[in-house]
Amino acid sequence: MLVRTCHPSAQSKGGNRTKIQEPGSNMSIHYCKKCDTEIYVPALSAEDMKIILGYIADKSLLRVVQFLKEDKQLTLKEGKLIVDHLCELGKKCNRCDYDQLKEEFEVCPKCKSFNISWR
Numbered sequence: 100m101l102v103r104t105c106h107p108s109a110q111s112k113g114g115n116r117t118k119i120q121e122p123g124s125n126m127s128i129h130y131c132k133k134c135d136t137e138i139y140v141p142a143l144s145a146e147d148m149k150i151i152l153g154y155i156a157d158k159s160l161l162r163v164v165q166f167l168k169e170d171k172q173l174t175l176k177e178g179k180l181i182v183d184h185l186c187e188l189g190k191k192c193n194r195c196d197y198d199q200l201k202e203e204f205e206v207c208p209k210c211k212s213f214n215i216s217w218r
């Protein structure tokens with residue numbers, strides 16, 4: 100007797116792959132006009148944020164990159180991109196002297212650089 104283990108309802112057709120996302124994770128993808136590049140920002144828990152803000156306060160940006168790489172499975176390049184786009188003390192643009200940024204993710208109206216404000 101033949102027992103079929105192959106499930107007929109298994110779908111092989113995709114076509115819905117606009118975002119690279121793992122189940123349970125909530126990666127947001129942003130675009131920086133200034134660098135002409137996409138920036139992948141992983142979802143961070145309050146605990147993650149505490150750790151990252153601690154490194155930022157210590158000016159240990161390399162450790163932020165390492166944390167994103169080891170804990171959030173980003174590549175080194177993706178981690179560096181995030182660090183490059185952090186704005187100073189959560190308010191000043193990372194590229195120019197514009198200092199009216201208010202959102203967590205915001206494009207600077209002055210120089211069009213993408214800013215990540217973690218505080």
Ligand SMILES: [Zn+2]
Pocket residue numbers: 131132133134135184212213
């Ligand atoms: Zn940029």
Ligand SMILES: [Zn+2]
Pocket residue numbers: 192193194195196197207208209210211212
């Ligand atoms: Zn700017």
